[in-house]
Amino acid sequence: MIYLELLWSFFQIGLFSIGGGYAAMPLIEHQVVELHPWLTMTQFADIMTIAEMTPGPIAINSATFVGIQVAGIPGALVATVGCVVPSCIIVMTLAYVYYRFKNLTMVQGVLSGLRPAVVATIASAGLSLLLMAFFGQKELPQDLSTVQVIPVVIFAAAFFVLRRFKVNPIWVMCGAGAAGILLFSVFPVAA
Amino acid sequence: MAQNRNKYLTLFLATLQLSAFTFGGGFVIIPLMRKKFVEKLGWIDEQEMLDFTAIAQSSPGAIAVNASILVGYRVAGVPGALLTVCGTILPPLVIISVISLFYAAFRDNAIVSMAMAGMLAGVAAVICDVVYTMGKAVFKLHRVLPVVVMLASFAAVRFLNVNIILIILVCGVVGAVDSFLRGKKQGKEEKA
Structure with missing residues (x-):
């Protein structure tokens, strides 16, 4: 049953990719290239390029792409749904907990410690994109004249x-x- | 009733629009969401948005999806969250479906890659703008610890490649200990 296989594979990708799109890449490769004969390695590299060039999360983009290649539009829908279900369950639970306990001093202390760190992580991601735009790579090159x-x-x-x-x-x-x-x-x- | 329907519609259209323009990974949607829901609509306050970012980053799944679940839940409960998830996954679903039909031609198109190169520079500017605003707010607290946490986290993420979840956990503990010590020192009316 191809739809169930797609659903289960992308459910696992959704569940175990923590920390954004780049964390999802190796998981996707494992599921769709190694475990299942859904994409060749070249196709996988192509979808990663397209995922970076088009809007939307990498995991969702590749779910749609793989789903279409394997089982048409219904396949794309099933894979995408599988990918977001873990997020829906876990994040909604966390949201409930957050609003329930937000006003506790302890929770506020934890959150106030987190906020500067969050600014820092966004700054770091922003810097990567900036370097990507200017130099075509994520790290500052030795030769600055390649700008x-x-x-x-x-x-x-x-x-x-x-x-x-x-x-x-x-x-x-x-x-x-x-x-x-x-x-x-x-x-x-x-x- | 009509107002309610309006709220759902605004919520859905806003996430749809944001998702359609989230190039370059999940972090990009955070600044865009902040502009829309904090500055423009005033549905979420600044502190909540930062908390959402922390939760979205440390939960499994795509950051953009997680963040939109939180926004939807905050504005209109579970139905709101389901609505924003649909709004967020619809644009990539449609765009990739279309592209996958002729993806080789798309990949090699010169005009497309020119536009993408320009947009990447634009996204970088949007993020810098937001980091500037948010970073200024951290300095305005006039306390040493948040600034140290911010700079140390940046160094850890940027130069040491430390896992973001680990940083979030450590900073959470630092925040808890800090508020505990301050509460002890200044009596109970302290509020971090």
Whole structure:
């Protein structure tokens, strides 16, 4: 029963990937390439590229992709549902607990300790994306001259507009996409 | 009644829209959600949003899905959470379904990759903007400990590749001990 297999595989991926999309990658590979003959390694690499280029969580993107390849649209739906069910159960339980006990001094102490750490983790992820945009890799390269000028210009303009005019980020991103097409067409780079 | 229906509709459309623009991994949706639900709609306060982020990061599954469950639950209970989950998974479901039909052509399209390169720079700017605002708030507490926790966590995540869940656990303990000690020192009217 292919639908049940898809559901179960992606349920496990959803349950054991803690800490975001990159944590899910090895689990997905194990389930869909090694355990089941659903994707070849090349197809898996392709879906990871597409997942990064398109919106949405990597686990959801690959669930949809694998589901379609294996069993069409119904397969995509089943795999995606399997992927989010563990989150629904666990996070809703945590949300209930959070609102039930939020006002305890102890819980408030724990939460106030967490908040600066959360800012730090977002800052770190943001820095990775920034380096990815500027240098095409997540770490600062040895040779800083490999920096791409166009993304730096787009970044600076977008940051200025956000700070100065408090624009909706979605418009900023549309603008950045349009600027990307325009600038890369006018000043082609060997990539 | 009509107002209620309106709330559900706004909730659904907001998560749908946010999810459709979450390029570059789950962290990106947090700043976008904060802009929408904290600043624009005022449904969630700043502190709650940070707590949601911590819970979303330390729970299994995609961060974007977890965060939208929390937002939906906060605004409209379990039905709200189910609604926001649908809103969050629908855009990737539709987009990937379409792309998987002709994915080789999509992958090699020059225009697509130009737009993606531009959008990546845009996303980085959005996150920097939010980190600036949130980081400033931590400094404004005028206490040493939160700033130290923030800088140490950044170093741990960035340079030492420490697991985020471990950092969240440790910082939770630090926060608990800190509030316990302060409560002892300043009597019981202390509130962290």
